[in-house]
Every structure is written in structure tokens, then in C-alpha cells.
Amino acid sequence: MKKLSIIAILIVCAFFACKPKNNPADEVKSIQFKFTELGRQTQFRITCDKFDYYFPEGKVKNFTQKAAVDSVMLLLTDMKRTDDGFQPDVRGKIYLTHPNNTVDTLCVGVKVLTYKSATYETPQALLALIQK
Structure with a gap:
């Protein structure tokens, strides 16, 4: 029984040690x-x-509460990359401010957006959120 407890503790410790750490950036x-x-x-x-x-x-719309920021970031992390050569006809910008005060900018068009020199299909849910 004692060996089983020790094994269980080691498994839990190994799980938390292997869990990827969030990059603050x-x-x-x-x-x-x-x-x-x-x-x-x-x-x-x-x-x-x-x-x-x-x-x-x-x-201008600002999101500072964690739940609102997380919901927008969920939309942004699920974007589909496109390499069809389109550049957005920009109708908006999204500024992501990190804890170290660096700012990333997304340039948003109705069909595509750019982020960190890559082009993605603009999520329709993001457009709805912006216009809401």
C-alpha cells in the first residue's frame, strides 16, 4: 500500500513537471x-x-477583463492560415498588449487578416464581436 502511494505521488509530480509552461510573452x-x-x-x-x-x-473597443480577453484569444488561436496571396483591405486593427507592455498588431479585413507577417482567414465570429 505504501509503494502504491509513492507511485501515485510520483505520477502526479511527473504530470505537473511535464506540463508545458505558458510563455509570458x-x-x-x-x-x-x-x-x-x-x-x-x-x-x-x-x-x-x-x-x-x-x-x-x-x-474603439477595449477588453481588459480576463474572461473577455480569453474569449477573443480563443478565436485568434483557432484561425486558419491562408497562403493564397491575398492581403486584407483593412477595416480594423487589433492591438494585443502583453504583460511586459509589448504590443502585437493584427490588421483586419472582412475576408483575411494579417498577424506577424502571416495571412489568415478572418473568423466570422471575430467580425461579429467587433461590430457588436
Whole structure:
């Protein structure tokens, strides 16, 4: 019986020792959406660096509570990568602020978005959340 208890303790300790540690740089403490109407038409494609120039009056939503941040991050971690050469016609930006105050920027279009130099299909649930 004593050997069984020791084995059980060792298994539990091994489980927690093998559990991957969260990288603090991957954690997000707040999220800010800056956006305009997603269906807004322009005569040309708006690039990420020109979004603030063309839409200075953009709306802003902030998420600082952990549950809200986690729900947005769940949408972002399940994105499907696309390599079809499309670049977003930017209608919004998402700023992810990490605990060390570094900020990652996602440039959001209706069909695709860019994040860390990669292009992903824009989750429709994310668009609904932004416009809500």
C-alpha cells in the first residue's frame, strides 16, 4: 500500500513537471479593437499602415477583463492560415498588449487578416464581436 502511494505521488509530480509552461510573452493582458464599418467601400484597398490615416474617426473597443480577453484569444488561436496571396483591405486593427507592455498588431479585413507577417482567414465570429 505504501509503494502504491509513492507511485501515485510520483505520477502526479511527473504530470505537473511535464506540463508545458505558458510563455509570458504569449499571454495577453488587454485587447483593443480600433475599427470602422466593415462593409465600408473605398475606391482602393486600404493597407495596414494607412488605416489610421484614412479612418482617423474609428470606433474603439477595449477588453481588459480576463474572461473577455480569453474569449477573443480563443478565436485568434483557432484561425486558419491562408497562403493564397491575398492581403486584407483593412477595416480594423487589433492591438494585443502583453504583460511586459509589448504590443502585437493584427490588421483586419472582412475576408483575411494579417498577424506577424502571416495571412489568415478572418473568423466570422471575430467580425461579429467587433461590430457588436
